[in-house]
Amino acid sequence: MLTQRQLLILQVIIDDFIESAHPVGSRVISKNGKIPFSAATIRNEMADLEEMGFLEKTHSSSGRIPSEKGYRYYVDHLMAPIPEDAGVNVIKHVIQDGFFEFEQLVQMSAEVLSKLTNYTSIILGPELVETKLKQIQIIALSDHTAVAILVTNTGHVEHRSFSIPIEMNPADLEKMVNILNEKLQGVSIIRLSEVFQTEITSLMQKYIRDFDKSYDYLKEIFFNEHPVKLYIGGKSNILMQPEFNDVDKIRSFFSMIENEDKMASLIKRTKDGIKVTIGNENKAEAIKDLSLITASYQLGENQMGTIALLGPTRMEYRKVITLLHVLSNEMTDALDMWYKNNE
Amino acid sequence: MLTQRQLLILQVIIDDFIESAHPVGSRVISKNGKIPFSAATIRNEMADLEEMGFLEKTHSSSGRIPSEKGYRYYVDHLMAPIPEDAGVNVIKHVIQDGFFEFEQLVQMSAEVLSKLTNYTSIILGPELVETKLKQIQIIALSDHTAVAILVTNTGHVEHRSFSIPIEMNPADLEKMVNILNEKLQGVSIIRLSEVFQTEITSLMQKYIRDFDKSYDYLKEIFFNEHPVKLYIGGKSNILMQPEFNDVDKIRSFFSMIENEDKMASLIKRTKDGIKVTIGNENKAEAIKDLSLITASYQLGENQMGTIALLGPTRMEYRKVITLLHVLSNEMTDALDMWYKNNE
DNA sequence: TATTAGCACTCGGAAGGTAAGAGTGCTAAC
DNA sequence: GTTAGCACTCTTACCTTCCGAGTGCTAATA
Numbered sequence: 001m002l003t004q005r006q007l008l009i010l011q012v013i014i015d016d017f018i019e020s021a022h023p024v025g026s027r028v029i030s031k032n033g034k035i036p037f038s039a040a041t042i043r044n045e046m047a048d049l050e051e052m053g054f055l056e057k058t059h060s061s062s063g064r065i066p067s068e069k070g071y072r073y074y075v076d077h078l079m080a081p082i083p084e085d086a087g088v089n090v091i092k093h094v095i096q097d098g099f100f101e102f103e104q105l106v107q108m109s110a111e112v113l114s115k116l117t118n119y120t121s122i123i124l125g126p127e128l129v130e131t132k133l134k135q136i137q138i139i140a141l142s143d144h145t146a147v148a149i150l151v152t153n154t155g156h157v158e159h160r161s162f163s164i165p166i167e168m169n170p171a172d173l174e175k176m177v178n179i180l181n182e183k184l185q186g187v188s189i190i191r192l193s194e195v196f197q198t199e200i201t202s203l204m205q206k207y208i209r210d211f212d213k214s215y216d217y218l219k220e221i222f223f224n225e226h227p228v229k230l231y232i233g234g235k236s237n238i239l240m241q242p243e244f245n246d247v248d249k250i251r252s253f254f255s256m257i258e259n260e261d262k263m264a265s266l267i268k269r270t271k272d273g274i275k276v277t278i279g280n281e282n283k284a285e286a287i288k289d290l291s292l293i294t295a296s297y298q299l300g301e302n303q304m305g306t307i308a309l310l311g312p313t314r315m316e317y318r319k320v321i322t323l324l325h326v327l328s329n330e331m332t333d334a335l336d337m338w339y340k341n342n343e
Numbered sequence: 344m345l346t347q348r349q350l351l352i353l354q355v356i357i358d359d360f361i362e363s364a365h366p367v368g369s370r371v372i373s374k375n376g377k378i379p380f381s382a383a384t385i386r387n388e389m390a391d392l393e394e395m396g397f398l399e400k401t402h403s404s405s406g407r408i409p410s411e412k413g414y415r416y417y418v419d420h421l422m423a424p425i426p427e428d429a430g431v432n433v434i435k436h437v438i439q440d441g442f443f444e445f446e447q448l449v450q451m452s453a454e455v456l457s458k459l460t461n462y463t464s465i466i467l468g469p470e471l472v473e474t475k476l477k478q479i480q481i482i483a484l485s486d487h488t489a490v491a492i493l494v495t496n497t498g499h500v501e502h503r504s505f506s507i508p509i510e511m512n513p514a515d516l517e518k519m520v521n522i523l524n525e526k527l528q529g530v531s532i533i534r535l536s537e538v539f540q541t542e543i544t545s546l547m548q549k550y551i552r553d554f555d556k557s558y559d560y561l562k563e564i565f566f567n568e569h570p571v572k573l574y575i576g577g578k579s580n581i582l583m584q585p586e587f588n589d590v591d592k593i594r595s596f597f598s599m600i601e602n603e604d605k606m607a608s609l610i611k612r613t614k615d616g617i618k619v620t621i622g623n624e625n626k627a628e629a630i631k632d633l634s635l636i637t638a639s640y641q642l643g644e645n646q647m648g649t650i651a652l653l654g655p656t657r658m659e660y661r662k663v664i665t666l667l668h669v670l671s672n673e674m675t676d677a678l679d680m681w682y683k684n685n686e
Numbered sequence: 687t688a689t690t691a692g693c694a695c696t697c698g699g700a701a702g703g704t705a706a707g708a709g710t711g712c713t714a715a716c
Numbered sequence: 717g718t719t720a721g722c723a724c725t726c727t728t729a730c731c732t733t734c735c736g737a738g739t740g741c742t743a744a745t746a
Contacts, residue, residue: 025709038719043710061710061725101490101504135482139494147444147498151482155490161444161498235578236597239590247588254579368738381690386739404696404739690745696738703732709725716719 002052007078008035009045010054014066014074018314021242023063068279068313071291075276075317082322087116091323095330101155105334107231109307109327114234117309117320118241120257121233124267125297125305131156131189136180138173140164146173148218152189154338167210176218179203230264232257243312256286257310267294267308274324279313291315295324297331304335345395350421351378352388353397357409357417361657364585366406411622411656414634418619418660425665430459434666438673444498448677450574452650452670457577460652460663461584463600464576467610468640468648473682474499474532479523481516483507489516491561495532497681510553519561522546573603586655599629600653610637610651617667622656634658638667640674642682650674 002010012034013024026039026046035042046064049055054070057063066074094112099105106123113121137149141161150158164173179200187195196218204211238244238253257263266284274295280288287310294308307327309320345353355377356367369382369389378385389407392398397413400406409417437455442448449466456464480492484504493501507516523543530538539561547554581587581596600606609627617638623631630653637651650671652663 023709027709039709040711040719040721041717044718047711057710059726061708062727063709134484137480137482137492139478139480141477141494141496141498145498147494147500149480149492149494149500151484151490151492151502153484155484155488155504157490157492157500157502159494159500236594236601239594239597245590247582247590247593250590250593251579251582254582258579366738370738382738383690383692383740384688387689390740400739402697404737405698406738688746690743692743693741695740698737699735701732701734704730706727706729708727711722711724713721713723714719715721716717 005035005037006045006049009042010049010066010070011074011078011080013046013055013064014070014078017065018316021314023058023065025063028063066314068281071278071313071317072281075278075321079318079321082318085319085322087319087323088326090116091327092330095327095334099334102335102338103156103229105331106229106305109331110231110233113307113309113323113327114237116323117311117316118234118237119309119311119315119320120235120237121231122263122267122308122310123231123233123305124264124308125229130154130299130304133184133187133189133192136177136184138177140170140173165210168208172208175207176204179207230260232263238311241312243314252286262286266292267306274321274328276317276321289313291317293317293320293324295328297328297335299332299335307331348378348380349388349392352385353392353409353413354417354421354423356389356398356407357413357421360408361659364657366401366408368406371406409657411624414621414656414660415624418621418664422661422664425661428662428665430662430666431669433459434670435673438670438677442677442681445678445681446499446572448674449572449648452674453574453576456650456652456666456670457580459666460654460659461577461580462652462654462658462663463578463580464574465606465610465651465653466574466576466648467607467651468572473497473642473647476527476530476532476535479520479527481520483513483516508553511551515551519547519551522550573607575600575606581654584655586657595629605629609635610649617664617671619660619664632656634660636660636663636667638671640671640678642675642678647678 009029012029012032016024016028016032026043029035029042030037030039046055049070050057050064053067054073055064056067056070058065091109091112094108095105099108106125110121110123113123132153134151134153137151138146139149140146144163144166145161146164147159147161152158183199183203184192184195201215204215235254235257239250244250244253262284266282266287274293276291276293278291282288282290282292289312290310291313292308292310293315294306296304296306298304307324309315309324311320352372355372355375359367359371359375369386372378372385373380373382389398392413393400393407396410397416398407399410399413401408434452434455437451438448442451449468453464453466456466475496477494477496480494481489482492483489487506487509488504489507490502490504495501526542526546527535527538544558547558578597578600582593587593587596605627609625609630617636619634619636621634625631625633625635632655633653634656635651635653636658637649639647639649641647650667652658652667654663
């Protein structure tokens with residue numbers, strides 16, 4: 001449907017525009033060497049490409065910029081694979097340097113990604129499907145206060161301080177911890193509150209004096225929703241992009257990015273593989289003039305989380321996709337190893 | 344030195360400018376009712392106030408805006424105490440609602456402060472002077488990995504996963520934990536690494552087989568610098584201020600605020616009480632056109648940390664100072680109680 | 687003597703006009 | 717099929733003009 005020459009022209013225009021952010025004129029293309037035709041010829045082809053919807057003009061006598069359809073075609077068919085990018089090694093290096101727990105890995109990844117790309121990175125997860133409770137500890141800080149600590153098989157630690165009800169004596173506290181550990185060890189984190197309610201409550205009521213009065217504190221610990229955590233890196237990177245030269249755009253970008261729920265729902269539905277959504281392809285109103293690229297990282301067969309990059313539609317798709325690909329694989333490998341160790 | 348009328352005029356101008364962000368003209372002042380003189384009279388006074396350095400013009404025929412000297416005078420002598428502010432109750436409410444540990448208190452405070460003021464809040468600390476180690480636990484996750492957990496008397500929990508060296512057997516691990524707990528309980532967090540090195544190392548070498556090989560992991564836990572933590576709230580609030588209508592200003596603001604070390608050093612030197620630094624009074628180049636207001640919160644006689652607000656020199660000093668005052672007291676009280684509980 | 691009315695003057699900002707430059711579309715020639 | 721040439725379009729920068737807000741000063745007034 002598109003001639004070889006048209007493909008080439010489209011590619012050159014998009015590559016050029018991604019780099020320069022300026023509309024591309026026919027003269028520039030004919031001079032750059034890749035296409036041995038005159039500006040006039042290229043102009044004709046450009047007119048055709050525009051008619052087919054791959055290019056746009058900002059005004060009647062401007063050069064061309066890619067349309068969203070143009071970007072889509074570019075991403076699907078035209079993008080030359082990136083030869084070698086220094087970023088790939090940076091990512092490998094950072095991940096293989098080791099990490100102490102899931103969250104650290106995720107946070108480091110978000111940072112490195114935003115630094116390498118100058119876009120905003122969003123990392124979701126890891127989801128807690130495979131995460132199981134390893135141990136519960138309650139440590140008294142004083143006569144009236146204590147801290148409860150939950151450790152998972154992935155090395156994640158959650159903790160919460162609380163006041164000890166006066167009715168409860170140390171022996172009871174100890175009994176309680178024993179019951180909790182016995183019944184909850186190995187239980188998946190997401191099932192914790194359920195099991196707690198069905199199996200623990202009655203048992204506790206039986207053995208612990210005045211259990212009902214202490215119940216509230218424990219409940220807080222276990223019914224705490226363990227929300228999927230969101231890491232956003234390079235929030236202000238967007239300021240470097242020329243399309244954000246307008247204070248209102250900056251404002252609306254920040255007000256969007258600071259709504260964590262919205263951000264999480266934005267990238268939640270990713271399946272396996274890398275997915276690119278360009279401009280209006282995004283369902284969320286707030287990012288209809290941005291592009292979002294998501295990739296998932298995995299543990300075994302269960303999806304665990306999602307990495308994403310948010311930037312202008314004029315994004316360095318080639319580079320970004322390469323980097324996301326590498327990072328996703330590296331994270332999957334790293335988590336795999338980590339998980340096997342903690343099985 | 345300044346007549347009563349001049350004081351009144353200065354006050355009205357500053358109040359008006361703080362609210363409107365527009366230069367204040369003589370007509371507006373004479374019409375607002377507080378000063379029963381004609382615009383011409385007020386003009387004369389304004390000229391005098393300008394000559395004395397309290398006011399400035401943006402151009403030869405503009406209304407007046409306060410100079411930094413003007414703001415300084417206003418803050419020191421002129422500011423009418425705020426009658427009642429809804430924010431005071433919000434703060435009290437939030438703090439008295441309870442918290443589970445220091446960090447949560449601090450974080451909540453930063454958030455509430457930036458929300459109430461629309462400026463950027465910075466909270467430093469709490470410093471760890473009074474914080475002592477309560478207990479150390481090492482929990483094995485698998486044959487090869489474990490997580491070390493440090494609990495302080497303030498309910499703070501630090502943790503770190505590490506690989507167990509193959510040479511070390513479970514009995515050794517247990518022995519190690521016992522030694523650590525025995526020697527380190529009650530030791531101040533900031534002295535932890537010191538005590539570890541002088542008292543623990545030799546003991547360990549004596550009792551634990553192949554201790555040298557596991558040393559590195561432990562070291563990481565105890566030599567980890569326990570940095571003073573910095574909480575910044577409302578980073579993008581500054582976008583609401585009309586003085587940040589320029590992308591370059593926004594850029595430089597964000598690049599400053601993201602440098603945590605710099606921010607920490609900015610507000611570190613605060614003594615007791617509330618301190619206002621206006622524009623060029625700030626030593627740091629980056630905030631020479633902003634105002635910074637700091638207050639410290641305390642525990643007993645040891646200063647613990649600092650709360651600060653960063654905004655344009657055209658700041659609502661009255662409101663901000665009131666709120667900081669209240670917050671500082673509330674935090675001090677809350678920490679006092681908390682600390683007594685955990686003594 | 688302190689205050690005020692009146693007025694000429696200044697400056698910023700919005701609105702409109704012009705010229706240069708980049709780029710197009712079309713036509714006609716190669 | 718390709719290209720040179722040219723008229724045309726639109727943006728951008730720059731200049732001019734005009735209005736309004738506000739000033740400083742002078743002279744009149746209480």
